[in-house]
Amino acid sequence: GESDNRNQQKMEMKVWDPDNPLTDRQIDQFLVVARAVGTFARALDCSSSIRQPSLHMSAAAASRDITLFHAMDTLQRNGYDLARAMATLVPQGGPVLCRDEMEEWSASEAMLFEEALEKYGKDFNDIRQDFLPWKSLASIVQFYYMWKTTDRYIQQV
Secondary structure (H helix, E strand, O other), X not given: OOOOOOOHHHOOOOOOOOOOOOOHHHHHHHHHHHHHHHHHHHHXXXXXXXXXXXXXXXXXXXXXXXXXXXXXXXXXXXXXXXXXXXXHHOOOXXXXXXXXXXXXXXXXXXXXHHHHHHHHOOOHHHHHHHOOOOOOHHHHHHHHHHHXXXXXXXXXX
C-alpha cells in the first residue's frame, strides 16, 4: 500500500523475460532469421556493399552482437509473438539494418586507430585529438573494445 516516489524514468527497464512462452529452439530459429535479415539488409545498403564486398563479410557483420541484441529486443517488445517480431525486422520499405562501431569505421580510420594505439597506448583522448578528431571519444572507446576481438588485435599481441 505504499506509494512509489522514485523517478520512474531513471529506473531500469526490463528488456528480456526469461519466463516467455518461446522454447530455446524457437528463439534460436528467430536469431537465425534475424542474422539472415541483417545480411540481406547489408546487401541492399550501398555503403555496406562497399565496406563488405563479399557475402561472407556481410554475414559475419550480421552475426555480431548488435544484430542479436536488436533481435532479442524486437522479440521482447512484440510480446514474444514470433510473427509480429519478424514483421518488425522487415517493415514496409525494407529490412532493418543495425550497425555497430566496427561497421561505421572505414578501413583507413581503423588503420589510423591502430597507428595511434601504437603511439599512445590506451590514451583515447590523445588518439582522438591527434589522429581521429572527427570521432567522438565514446566511438573510439567502443571501437577499441570491439577491435580487441578481431584477428588484427590477436596478431599484434
